[in-house]
Amino acid sequence: MKPSLFIALALSVLCLVLASVVITGGSITPVPAYAGSDIHSTLRSDDHLIYQEKASPTFTSAFTTYLPLLQRPIGKIVFVSTRDGGAEIYVTNPDGTEQTRLTNNVFTDFNPNWSPDGTRIAFDSTRDDNTDIYVMKADGTEEIRLTNNSADDSNPDWSPDGTQIAFASTRDGNAEIYVMNADGTEQTRLTNSPGDDVDPDWSPDGTQIAFTSTRDGNAEIYVMNADGTAPARLTNNSYLDSSPDWSPDGNRILFDGLLLGTSTICIMNADGTNVITLTDRTAENFSPVWSPDGTRIAFATLDHLIGGPPHFVYIHTMNSDGTGRAIIASSWGGNYSPDW
Numbered sequence: 485m486k487p488s489l490f491i492a493l494a495l496s497v498l499c500l501v502l503a504s505v506v507i508t509g510g511s512i513t514p515v516p517a518y519a520g521s522d523i524h525s526t527l528r529s530d531d532h533l534i535y536q537e538k539a540s541p542t543f544t545s546a547f548t549t550y551l552p553l554l555q556r557p558i559g560k561i562v563f564v565s566t567r568d569g570g571a572e573i574y575v576t577n578p579d580g581t582e583q584t585r586l587t588n589n590v591f592t593d594f595n596p597n598w599s600p601d602g603t604r605i606a607f608d609s610t611r612d613d614n615t616d617i618y619v620m621k622a623d624g625t626e627e628i629r630l631t632n633n634s635a636d637d638s639n640p641d642w643s644p645d646g647t648q649i650a651f652a653s654t655r656d657g658n659a660e661i662y663v664m665n666a667d668g669t670e671q672t673r674l675t676n677s678p679g680d681d682v683d684p685d686w687s688p689d690g691t692q693i694a695f696t697s698t699r700d701g702n703a704e705i706y707v708m709n710a711d712g713t714a715p716a717r718l719t720n721n722s723y724l725d726s727s728p729d730w731s732p733d734g735n736r737i738l739f740d741g742l743l744l745g746t747s748t749i750c751i752m753n754a755d756g757t758n759v760i761t762l763t764d765r766t767a768e769n770f771s772p773v774w775s776p777d778g779t780r781i782a783f784a785t786l787d788h789l790i791g792g793p794p795h796f797v798y799i800h801t802m803n804s805d806g807t808g809r810a811i812i813a814s815s816w817g818g819n820y821s822p823d824w
């Protein structure tokens with residue numbers, strides 16, 4: 485897709501937003517994006533809008549007017565940055581202050597995930613030849629290796645009670661979801677599908693795990709019981725849906741959807757209904773996570789409008805309705821994979 489089409493797509497989204505502002509009397513309402521099998525007709529409609537709006541000469545968007553850094557001392561955000569060369573794990577205050585590097589090695593350290601009590605961070609790393617899961621204290625000390633397997637083990641996610649860690653592994657062929665005790669013992673497979681099953685995320689009550697799977701062809705968000713039973717598909721569309729993150733109250737699930745080269749942040753009810761998008765298509769927006777109080781969302785953005793090299797990836801935060809965006813990590817080299 486040509487860059488001009490991205491901008492035109494953004495314009496069409498903007499018009500929908502402005503229309504909703506008028507309708508609701510001033511507050512910005514997230515734009516309904518797509519639902520189930522209606523996706524194809526929705527997109528055709530959008531494509532038609534593109535050409536209708538292409539001649540519009542002005543473009544100012546709430547999505548690209550960044551607010552001053554917010555002062556929200558609600559826990560710290562852990563993320564990955566390549567600012568110092570390799571992929572390392574950093575922590576920052578939610579307003580972007582006090583960014584501190586925790587790992588320091590030539591290997592790729594990625595997918596950090598807070599323990600529920602905030603004292604430890606699980607992550608995956610290639611430091612021992614292949615990808616394995618490690619845990620360290622919140623200050624970066626006392627790194628411990630939890631998996632030791634020649635296949636790739638990645639995407640760790642702590643259970644809400646802190647006793648277990650779900651993860652993805654290719655040890656049995658294609659990627660499946662596994663669970664282990666927080667000390668690495670009793671590694672047990674939960675899924676068994678011919679597709680790739682990745683991105684596990686525990687529900688806040690610990691009874692279910694959301695995940696991404698290609699078992700039905702296109703990447704969709706699924707949910708299953710924490711013992712692997714009763715898997716159910718939540719999304720069903722032509723987007724590549726991934727990175728589910730359950731809201732702290734358990735009622736909603738964040739995820740990102742990739743289509744036509746652009747990824748958008750989406751939110752839906754925990755049963756898969758009422759899918760809406762929170763970001764426009766002027767940038768790649770991906771890897772969304774909730775703040776602990778459920779009021780804010782952190783995510784990664786590659787902004788097409790900044791005009792920099794393609795590896796300018798920033799960590800942003802925004803309100804759970806898509807308003808109030810702030811950049812909290814904008815270093816050269818790319819910033820990825822936040823967890824709050």
Ligand SMILES: [Ca+2]
Nearest residue numbers: 571589591593
């Ligand atoms: Ca590293």
Ligand SMILES: [Ca+2]
Nearest residue numbers: 615633635637
């Ligand atoms: Ca491994």
Ligand SMILES: [Ca+2]
Nearest residue numbers: 659677679681
């Ligand atoms: Ca699988």
Ligand SMILES: [Ca+2]
Nearest residue numbers: 703721723725
């Ligand atoms: Ca999909």
